[in-house]
């Protein structure tokens with residue numbers, strides 16, 4: 001049975017020591033969000049995740065969801081856990097107090113989300129999708145819609161979905177066919193089939209609010225003709241309770257590789273009553289309000305799963321005895337040494353640690369910028385932070401889910417054959433992590449977003465939000481004796497990033513395929529450089545603590561992990577750089593018939 005313990009110490013280290021989380025309480029209206037308030041929230045979240053959600057992770061995977069005549073039953077224990085989750089106020093922590101939410105900073109919420117994903121990603125999908133629906137409705141819904149639906153969506157009595165995908169269109173939403181016909185009462189009749197809809201049908205809440213992308217006949221072709229609608233499973237009655245059943249039904253659920261306790265549904269809309277959210281034909285914009293938040297949240301899914309796998313790999317590597325150490329016996333009282341003595345096992349464990357702790361710092365960095373972009377009194381500062389979040393969103397989503405998946409795979413390898421069989425739970429992490437690289441825009445599409453939209457935006461204005469602070473940091477610290485071994489590798493990676501950026505910017509103009517061919521390597525080069533910068537910041541804090549006489553194994557571990565990252569993982573930027581500079585000709589001139 002796998003175990004999970006929320007990494008609260010590292011979470012607090014990132015939030016307070018590295019990113020000055022205490023500043024959150026200086027933002028207008030957030031005076032209450034001091035450590036005294038935030039720490040118990042993190043403690044309580046950890047308790048819920050460790051004691052309630054984690055024990056259901058394995059059984060939920062074994063049992064999965066069941067579909068019968070349009071109804072979906074979640075695995076045993078999920079309903080009770082959801083009630084505890086809802087009654088504890090966890091559905092509302094990141095929601096606006098205007099709708100009954102607790103308005104917690106994103107930098108805190110992202111840590112709670114990590115714990116939920118580590119302990120039970122399938123469970124987390126239900127409130128996660130509701131939150132996505134909440135964000136779109138809050139940003140673009142009319143006052144009437146908000147009044148009718150927000151309070152119950154926020155307190156978790158009702159849940160939400162995001163219905164984009166259709167059988168013939170996933171990435172290319174311009175192809176979608178679901179139709180919305182205007183009705184005399186101002187509503188729309190929605191008809192079409194959506195597939196792969198997470199939490200489309202389940203037994204956790206009394207009503208489900210579907211946010212559906214559809215086309216109003218006569219509108220512009222392609223993505224410019226898409227509108228967003230709210231389609232409740234039950235139409236609210238005069239008292240606001242679930243009333244008449246709407247014409248939307250779950251046709252079946254998917255049998256899939258992972259997150260088996262999350263219902264992935266085919267949803268049939270047959271003239272279902274829906275209401276427009278935002279303006280006609282501006283649905284994609286309304287949906288994108290949700291997508292940035294959701295993409296950060298999906299990035300954190302990679303981190304959460306990777307962290308859970310990592311923790312179990314460490315425990316196993318200390319217990320499992322096999323062979324003797326190459327440098328002589330380490331456990332003479334045992335028949336063999338624990339596998340943690342072997343260089344390759346140490347390489348695997350350190351890779352997991354360096355990637356996941358780096359990703360946690362990345363998540364907190366971007367989430368805090370998101371908070372500042374919303375709450376800072378100076379509009380200039382808000383804009384700068386908004387630009388930064390916009391730039392980093394595809395990196396957080398793709399890098400953290402790719403690394404989460406790699407780390408979960410390493411977690412199986414540490415267990416050897418015992419990782420591949422079901423008993424220890426390591427293989428579930430691999431299966432569960434895999435989807436996060438695909439949904440919410442595949443990671444290939446995130447890379448295109450980075451090079452095609454974020455990179456050229458405002459003639460490089462977004463890029464400067466990352467390049468300027470890193471460049472200033474490198475200039476200030478590269479000669480610093482105590483930091484040199486960390487800052488010099490960062491400086492090298494940063495030069496590669498700058499040169500690759502120039503190369504892509506030059507070629508992309510006339511030959512867009514070149515930018516496409518470079519995009520995935522570029523995102524990884526960018527992401528690893530960001531992690532190198534963050535590891536430098538972590539080392540500085542750790543060194544300061546040690547110098548102040550507060551040192552312990554945690555801070556020693558930080559410095560040693562950063563050293564491993566710089567020496568053994570960051571060199572990957574060299575390979576990525578070479579691939580980018582080689583260009584895309586070898587791919588693009590390859591004849592299709594020869595594949």
Ligand SMILES: Cc1cc2nc3c(=O)[nH]c(=O)nc-3n(C[C@H](O)[C@H](O)[C@H](O)COP(=O)(O)OP(=O)(O)OC[C@H]3O[C@@H](n4cnc5c(N)ncnc54)[C@H](O)[C@@H]3O)c2cc1C
Nearest residue numbers: 162163164165169170171196197198264439440441442444
């Ligand atoms: C478990 C699960 C849950 C999901 N939950 C939801 C949900 O709640 N709501 C919802 O609406 N959808 C959901 N989805 C759908 C998911 O978002 C899509 O599967 C995803 O967007 C990819 O679409 P697709 O599967 O049609 O792949 P395609 O779009 O057909 O892509 C296939 C491949 O082609 C690549 N590709 C496509 N276009 C380009 C391009 N221009 N350049 C480079 N590469 C490209 C992709 O990266 C991918 O590798 C879910 C899917 C799964 C499996």
